[in-house]
Amino acid sequence: MAAPYASAEEIDKLVENVNVASKAFKAESGRGTEDARRKLQVEATKLLYSLQEPNTEVWPRIFQVNQSAAIEVITQMGLWSKFEDGKILLLKDIISTTGADEVMIIRIFRQLVAANVLSDVPGPGYKITPLGAPYLNPDHAAFSSFVFTEILPSILSLPRNLSTRNYKAPSKDSGSPYKWANGEELWTYLGSHPERALNMVNGMRSLHTGSLETNAYPFAEELAKMDIKDGEVAIVDVAGGQGHIMAEVRRTCPEIKGKFIVQDLASTFEAVAAPPEGIEYMAYDMFTPQPVKGAHVYHYRHIFHDWSDGDCSSFLQQLVPLLKEQPGSKLLLVDLVLPNTDVSMQECVRDLSMFPIGGLERNEGQWRELLEKNRLKIKKIWRGTEPEACVECEVL
Template sequence: MSTVYASPSEIADLVEGVNKAAASFGTAAAAQDGLRVARQNLQHEARKLLNSLEEPNGEVWPRVFQVNVSVAVEIVSQLKLWEKFEGGKEVSMAEIVEFTEADEIIIIRVFRQLTAANLFAESIGPSGPSFALTSLGKPYLHPNHRAFNNFVFFDLIPSIMAMPKTLAEKHYKAPTKETGTPFKWAHGEELWTWLGSHPDRALNMVAGMTSHNRLDAYPWGVELGKLDLKDEDVAIVDVAGGQGHIMGEIRQRNPQIKGQFIIQDLPSTFEAVPTPPTGVQFMTYDIFTPQSVKDACVYHYRHIFHNWSDDDCTTILGQIMPLLKTQPRSKLLLVDVVLPDLNGTMQEAIMDITMFPMGGMERTESQWKQLLAKSGLGIKKIWRGSEPEACIECQIA
């Protein structure tokens, strides 16, 4: 999924705006209440600059937790307005009201949230206010980003909001298999069970997860190209790989790579997909059972381990360890977030708390080392891509 950043010239203009606002401090003290106004102006210009430097797709996740903004995003989705702004189009308030048949005061208050969050730029013309998407707003043109906002807001955040109550009831103990996950504490059943009985929400989750596929941490074409693969070889087993969108994209980007691409997941995962993506095949599999494909070049787990506790992760690794010990050429790749040991960002903290309802967590590099060591594994290399996502290449310790 492509990312549209602010251009260098736009950033240069914003830097100039910050410099001008900073220079006004020199004369602000002479005017009544001038220093307060100067400080507000500088804050405003500085925020505009910082917003322009953000990675637009990456900011979709933490923004869900800004309730006023995620609510407004959802309302704009319900009103089917995003498509009106495609191609950089500027849309007037009058056009929005006419199209939606909503009360103007509702549109005013919804877009007030979105302009304050710098998803839209507002201007005033002869026909009144109008709006255009900024670089931070453009990701929402893709339905998968809107699906992610919807899934986290409606399906995960309620159990996060219940944390003060549920954690107190559990005496602030971490979830275990016996106690269940925080999602179960709040809703009476596990998230994965609930999704199985709500296929529409499961599809929404898959679409939302697809919106965060950057695929730039591991150089698939280069590394697989070193293996001299033949058509009959199993190149990759994507364990719990969902409906195959990741492997389908890797295959599409690297058509020269030979060998089979196998997607393993539960039968219910495949039910909504009539056929796998071109160049890959489906295989039913439960990650808590012994691995059935015995001679793959790569065993790949993407965004899996952050869903589970350390104990569950150790059980999952136990299903693959016998093969790794007897197949020295097989690689184990874990694509997941690797948090810094100190001074994590707000985005990273929000990603971690999002995992709480399902009993999982994001891990620091030190925590990854401790987890892998329990299974007799170490880290050979951490391949870095769009931060904080990384690809951990494991080795027998």
């Protein structure tokens, strides 16, 4: 569910409000100056919010702890769906529905009004804003819950855990910061707690919403060049979850022949009745030899950033021998490619969010170094409108 940008007319009105507040601030003196400054700050913030893409803002908001906690409370109460179709949710109805104390609802909702996720309306009550609209998508809410429950506690424990380890980066021997905080690795823990793993599985779909859609690589154009025939394997999506990305590629490229295979742990597939139409499931551990030979494309999306260079090398080595034997096969790695300088706040947030599980976001130099260690090189970096890029690799 993509939330729209503010319209040009809305932005014009907000600019006008900023100008009015700015003139009032200039004209004020004495005790009224601070009130005028605050009014200008509020209007300028509203203008800034209007220029943001709502789906993109879900990520950095997760890591603003008070807002993240308030969002999790509303998710737990099951209230997001009640804002559908622009409905107003009255304070008295929230209290009646949830049995919560009025003072707690006011304090929780106040956080999200200040963040422009909700707005106050007479009643008193609340209405969802364009920045709040992504939470009407259960996948966004699930991803927020996953990060709040699994990732944030590890980040909050980082100062203590790093100080006891002389600020050394996590390694395969030491385990990840998630293991430092929880006693076992995230993937092991989620494997034995499927009810919590479901938030991650569903949340991965939130990275395929609005401006986050995977359009860096032109699948239709590039796959058409490969002359894929019926019965051949067109794409193997390694660690592809429940297949939402490949289902979208299949839907938008109906003319592409061949099999679309999604590989992941068996527990990932157990949560759904059947794969999406046109998709085949295959249980697979990516640290073991790749069983599918002769595929035209091997695709990893949002996988490498979960792992250290050592771990990435381990599962690349399961594939490199096949690529050497199959010079026509492509290897596509979809993740961030950070700039060397002037890294945005969102990119920084996403990088640090990988740290608790032992991963990182890489710049182009780090990608080249990792690939060269594994006898690979960058053939091309494809970029689209989403934050991620697609690194196309070839054998050295």
